Amino acid sequence: MYHWPTSTLPEVLPILTLRSSVIFPGSVTPITVGRAKSIALVRAVEAGDGLLGAVLQVDGSVEDPQPGDMHKVGTSARILKILEMPNGNLTVILSGLEKIEIGEYLSTQPYFKATVTPIQDTAPDPKSVEFSA
Numbered sequence: 001m002y003h004w005p006t007s008t009l010p011e012v013l014p015i016l017t018l019r020s021s022v023i024f025p026g027s028v029t030p031i032t033v034g035r036a037k038s039i040a041l042v043r044a045v046e047a048g049d050g051l052l053g054a055v056l057q058v059d060g061s062v063e064d065p066q067p068g069d070m071h072k073v074g075t076s077a078r079i080l081k082i083l084e085m086p087n088g089n090l091t092v093i094l095s096g097l098e099k100i101e102i103g104e105y106l107s108t109q110p111y112f113k114a115t116v117t118p119i120q121d122t123a124p125d126p127k128s129v130e131f132s133a
Contacts, residue, residue: 009076013053014041015112019060023075023096034089041111042092050079053100053116067105076100
């Protein structure tokens, strides 16, 4: 049986808030980044190790979300490529790594940073009644 490698994520990640799309582990997803706070985050992450946490907002219409406006589960991701758009926005190609649980938000300026814990998916026992059903 294959065992996923143990996580090598740092305990604190910059958190990119997403309005309407979810990044899944193992997927490569383009997202559009337009808010000044999000653009600053992407630039800083690109200059560093390329890792961030991507978390969906509860309500995508909130323009300046606060920690309470975001879901508690997201996905760690690595920036693969950044494309500059003519309107000043960025299209960021993200590679989803693993599910994470957001702990405590440590800072909100110039962008969000929070403690994160990897969430390991569990496989059901094939001999269990629930699996048979």
